[in-house]
Amino acid sequence: xxxxxxGFATALNWVNLIAAFFSxxxxxxxxxxxxxxxxxxxxxxxxxxxxxxxxxxxVVLAGVYCGAIxxxxxxxxxxxxxxxxxxxxxxxxxxxxxxxxxxGKALGTAVIASFIGGVLSSISLYLFAPTxxxxxxxxxxxxxxxLSIFGLTIIAGASTKSLTKGLMSGAIGLMISTIGMDxxxxxxxFTLGIPQLLSGVPFTASLIGLFSMSQVLNLAEKxxxxxxxxxxxxxxxxxxxxxxxxxxxxxxxSTIIGNLIGILPGAGASIASFIGYNEARRFSKNKDDFGKGxxxxxxxxxxxxxxxxxxxxxxxFTLGIPxxxxTAVLLGGLLIQGLQPGxxxxxxxxxxxxxxxxxxxxxxxxxxxLGLTSSKYFAKISRVPDNYLIxxxxxxxxxxxxxxxxxxxxxxxxxIFGIIGYFINxxxxxxxxxxxxLILGPIGEAGLRRSLILNHGSYSILFSSGVSRVLxxxxxxxxxxxLIMNKLEKKSENISELKEIxxx
Numbered sequence: 001x002x003x004x005x006x007g008f009a010t011a012l013n014w015v016n017l018i019a020a021f022f023s024x025x026x027x028x029x030x031x032x033x034x035x036x037x038x039x040x041x042x043x044x045x046x047x048x049x050x051x052x053x054x055x056x057x058x059v060v061l062a063g064v065y066c067g068a069i070x071x072x073x074x075x076x077x078x079x080x081x082x083x084x085x086x087x088x089x090x091x092x093x094x095x096x097x098x099x100x101x102x103x104g105k106a107l108g109t110a111v112i113a114s115f116i117g118g119v120l121s122s123i124s125l126y127l128f129a130p131t132x133x134x135x136x137x138x139x140x141x142x143x144x145x146x147l148s149i150f151g152l153t154i155i156a157g158a159s160t161k162s163l164t165k166g167l168m169s170g171a172i173g174l175m176i177s178t179i180g181m182d183x184x185x186x187x188x189x190f191t192l193g194i195p196q197l198l199s200g201v202p203f204t205a206s207l208i209g210l211f212s213m214s215q216v217l218n219l220a221e222k223x224x225x226x227x228x229x230x231x232x233x234x235x236x237x238x239x240x241x242x243x244x245x246x247x248x249x250x251x252x253x254s255t256i257i258g259n260l261i262g263i264l265p266g267a268g269a270s271i272a273s274f275i276g277y278n279e280a281r282r283f284s285k286n287k288d289d290f291g292k293g294x295x296x297x298x299x300x301x302x303x304x305x306x307x308x309x310x311x312x313x314x315x316x317f318t319l320g321i322p323x324x325x326x327t328a329v330l331l332g333g334l335l336i337q338g339l340q341p342g343x344x345x346x347x348x349x350x351x352x353x354x355x356x357x358x359x360x361x362x363x364x365x366x367x368x369x370l371g372l373t374s375s376k377y378f379a380k381i382s383r384v385p386d387n388y389l390i391x392x393x394x395x396x397x398x399x400x401x402x403x404x405x406x407x408x409x410x411x412x413x414x415x416i417f418g419i420i421g422y423f424i425n426x427x428x429x430x431x432x433x434x435x436x437x438l439i440l441g442p443i444g445e446a447g448l449r450r451s452l453i454l455n456h457g458s459y460s461i462l463f464s465s466g467v468s469r470v471l472x473x474x475x476x477x478x479x480x481x482x483l484i485m486n487k488l489e490k491k492s493e494n495i496s497e498l499k500e501i502x503x504x
Contacts, residue, residue, distance in 0.1 A: 004126070007354030011362050016059050019052075020359060023060040024366045027067020031074070032381045033389065034081045036215065038068035039325045039432070043211040044393075046204055046333045047400035054337040055352045059359035061333050065326055066118055066309055066363050069269060070371060071378065073110040073302055078103055078379050086269035086308075089277040089301035096293035104375075108237040109247060109295040110302045111371030116251040117303035118364035121259045121310025125317075125357050128263070129346070132318040135467075136342045141450035142462050146471035148444030151321040152437055153478045163479070169430040172420075173437020176201055183446045184453075196409045205401040205410040206438065207332050209417025210424070210431045211325075212397045217422040219386045219393075237372050239295075247299035250280045254303035261304075262311020262324075269305040269324065276304025310360065317341055317353065320439065325432035331439060336404075 010016065023045070030041035041064045049057030072084030077094030090110060097106040139147065152170045179190045180200035191197040239247075254276035261272040280300025281290045290297045308324070315321040320341035322328035331341065339345060345353045370378075401414035424431055448462075455461035462468060 003350040003354045004358075006351050007356070007358040010055060010351070010355040011059065011358035016056055016355075016359060017362065019056050019060050020063050020363045021366050021370075023063025024067040024363050024370055027064035027069075028071035028074070028367070028370060028378050029067075029381050030064065031068035031071020031084050031087075032378050033384060034075050034079075036389070036393075037084060037211070037325075038065055039329050040211045040215055040393075041065075041068050042326055042329045042333070043207045044396050044400055046207065046329070046336060047403040049333060050204075050336060050404055054339060054349075055355035055359070057333065057337055058352070058356040059363065061330055062356065062360050063363040063366070065330065066306065066360070066367055067370075068326075069306055069309060070111060070114040070302070070367055073114070073298075074107065074375060074379050077106045077110065077298075084269075086273050086305040087301075088270065089273040089305075090298055092277065092291055092301075093294045093297035096291070097295070097298075100293055102293070104237045105239065105243075105295065106293075106298055107375040107379075108239045108372065109243075109298045111237070111368060111375065112239060112244065113247060113251050113254070113299040113302035114306040114371070115364055115368040116248075117255045117258055117306035118309055118367065119361055120252075120255045121262065121307040122357065122360050122364070123310075124259050124263070125310055125313060125360065129314050129318050129357075132314060133343045133346045136318060138465075138467055139342075140465070141447040141454065143447075143465065143467045143471065145444050145447030145451060145462065146468050146475065147319060147321070148440035148447065150471050150475045150478065151319070151440050152433070152444075153475050165427070165429050166433055169424070169433035170437045172429075173434035174441045176206075176434070177438050177441030178445075183442060184449050194409065196405075196407060200442070201438065202401075202405065202407075202410045202413055203332050203438065204336060204404045205414040206417045207329055207435060208397050208401050209414040209419075210421040210434065211329060212393055212400075213414060213418025214421025214425060214431075216390055216394050216397065217418060218425060219390050222386070237375055243295060247295055250283070250296050250299045251303040253279060253283065254300045255307040258304035258307025259311040262308035263314050269308040272308045273301040273305040277301040306364075313360075317345055320443070322432070322436060325435075328432045328435045328439075332435065335439065 011020075026045070027038070027041060030036050031038065042061050045060060045064050049060050052060065068084060069086055072082055072087030073090045073094065076082040076087040076091035077098055080091055080095040082088045082091050094106045094110065097103060152174075153167075177200070179197055181187070181198055182189055188198060196202070257276050257279060258269070258272040261275070262269075277297055277300045280296050281287055284290065284294070284296050286294065286296070312322065312324050312327045313330075316327045316331055317334075318341065320331065322331050334341060339349055339352065397414060397418070398411055401410045402408065404410065421431055424434070451461045452459070463472070
């Protein structure tokens with residue numbers, strides 16, 4: 001309780017409040033730009049947070065994360081082009097309201113539902129994260145080995161339509177993770193004689209390359225897009241009391257859906273938004289309004305995709321298993337700050353962790369304020385053409401990759417990973433699985449080799465504990481999860497076919 005109170009006091013410090021405000025604004029800006037992603041925004045901001053206190057840096061990353069998820073709804077509503085994949089369901093009814101001259105009402109519904117989903121999902125952080133962290137105290141080398149295997153299979157399997165491609169992505173990441181010093185023998189491996197690689201591949205440079213520089217290459221390859229036709233609006237963004245009461249049950253229902261999907265690694269905000277939308281229609285008394293401009297449809301989608309943010313942080317902080325691609329990048333931000341996911345985050349680093357939890361609530365409050373007061377101005381951002389975005393992202397990628405260690409080698413590595421990321425997108429592989437493999441690969445290798453040393457080379461130790469057997473069962477189950485996810489995707493596609501929504 002002392003750490004919780006300390007967390008709120010620190011989060012309300014004026015420095016953290018300013019950091020939260022501007023990071024949310026940056027996140028909304030990134031989200032409103034079609035084609036850019038929350039993961040890219042978080043990756044670009046990680047170098048900036050390196051020089052900040054750990055708590056402030058994490059609040060900044062949370063602000064970008066939450067802001068970008070909401071920001072995607074702005075362009076979805078106004079120009080029928082979702083800024084992020086998670087906003088595709090929002091466009092179904094949001095753009096219809098825009099055509100009716102009620103864009104303000106659509107944006108107001110989106111921001112209020114996003115706020116409700118985000119804030120209520122933070123409750124699960126306080127309730128479930130410490131309990132799950134206690135479970136991690138029972139983990140030994142064998143359990144950490146199976147945890148790493150489980151983490152790799154679940155995000156590799158569930159976040160791509162092809163299990164083969166998902167596992168290929170994880171295998172690529174595992175191969176890259178072996179670069180550096182052998183954890184047991186201390187001998188160099190695959191360093192090519194480059195001293196800077198003795199400690200492994202620079203994590204920040206690889207993140208920026210995979211999520212940011214690859215986006216530059218993808219944008220540069222395409223014909224410079226024409227600015228979408230922005231529809232101006234004059235109606236009020238703030239909803240009436242009657243309208244808020246109307247969408248409140250939908251928001252609460254979608255918050256539960258999004259939170260549960262966020263806790264289950266691999267599903268992500270896109271699936272949550274379509275399920276939230278579908279359930280909103282199923283429970284609505286006005287089913288015929290859906291697809292024609294229903295505020296319940298917008299609320300169902302937005303509350304669900306923003307509730308994923310809090311839920312996905314639970315496995316990230318407690319077990320080091322990200323819930324989606326953004327939290328995979330956020331996990332990198334934790335490690336760069338010297339914070340290892342697990343029980344230590346709630347004991348040794350408890351003050352930092354609970355400051356982040358409180359900051360998560362603060363950034364959602366700022367998201368509400370900025371959404372209600374400045375949506376009209378953020379909407380203009382969605383018209384920025386690619387020929388401006390490309391040099392800006394390129395420059396930020398170079399500066400960010402150089403800033404951490406002040407080494408030109410990191411810039412070259414960033415470019416290499418940018419090319420890798422470009423081909424990953426081309427072949428529809430999974431960047432998040434590669435990042436996760438870079439993190440979990442060394443943990444799994446060390447766990448396996450230590451287990452064998454402790455048991456004199458016998459593999460029986462890997463199956464001896466109850467926790468290990470549970471993780472093995474979960475790993476086997478996760479290998480079949482693509483079948484479930486494909487069914488959810490097909491349902492999502494069936495819903496999106498009601499209206500032709502371009503999903504980037």
